[in-house]
Amino acid sequence: MNRFANKSVVITGGSGGIGSVTGKLMAEEGARVLLVDIDEKALKEIVRDFDSDPVEYAVADVTKPEQVKAYVDKAVELFGGIDIFFNNAGVEGNVAPLDEYSLDEYHQLIHVNVNGMFFGLHYVFPVMKKNDKGGSIIMTSSVAGLMGTANVTPYVTSKHAVIGMMRSAALEGAGHNIRVNTVNPSPVDNRMMRSLESGFNPDESEKAKEQFEQMIPLGRYATNEEIAKMVMFLASEDSEFITGTVNPVDGGMTA
């Protein structure tokens, strides 16, 4: 398949588990990709791994509006526009009761997971409005956007917020054929879950993993590729009549 021939794609959290795999799979289907992340070292390593598929990167902190504007400008300079925006950068924060949660860490989490997403929309929307064919925006929420979990209240709050942001953006974008949807992964077998597992059970993180797996009817974590496949569906013309929707990829966890 070559669903993304001549499509330009911007991915935040581009050196992370889900973002980098999505970028690679999209590039294999013809996309021109700009990976955006705060972690320059990881970006350089990922770009090296792309071998034959051309990919660009931009170092940016999504909580800084001027840096968000800079990565959007870079995409326009490189590609002439943005067809697909995977608004995906996020942090997991700490595991702690809400009355013990550090307020500085709370602010930082909301800054990345909510403000960073909004700043992305703020600067990408005008670029997509100029596209004759509009565009597709996918925002990474989570099963944590659909249900509560004790001791990660800030994360859950942020991922619920992403759904509200997506719904309003979908209504604003519709007249310009800009589609906006969320992808809502259950636990994914990558760095972020290793961090949360040791937050939930510092002495026996494997036990925390087993407990999560028991909450998932299909009995295991998702892979980065499984999340990427949903993102690619939402990004492609296969989903051209789909906007304003929430899309769990969760092995039945929210059923």
Ligand SMILES: NC(=O)c1ccc[n+]([C@@H]2O[C@H](COP(=O)([O-])OP(=O)(O)OC[C@H]3O[C@@H](n4cnc5c(N)ncnc54)[C@H](O)[C@@H]3O)[C@@H](O)[C@H]2O)c1
């Ligand atoms: N891993 C999971 O189990 C899981 C489940 C549901 C949702 N998610 C969401 O998926 C998205 C991607 O996470 P992942 O699983 O690939 O984890 P990850 O930690 O591998 O990737 C997140 C990326 O975001 C980047 N980032 C963090 N703060 C940033 C900032 N201020 N500016 C720019 N980049 C920044 C990190 O450097 C990292 O590369 C996140 O929004 C996360 O909340 C993950």
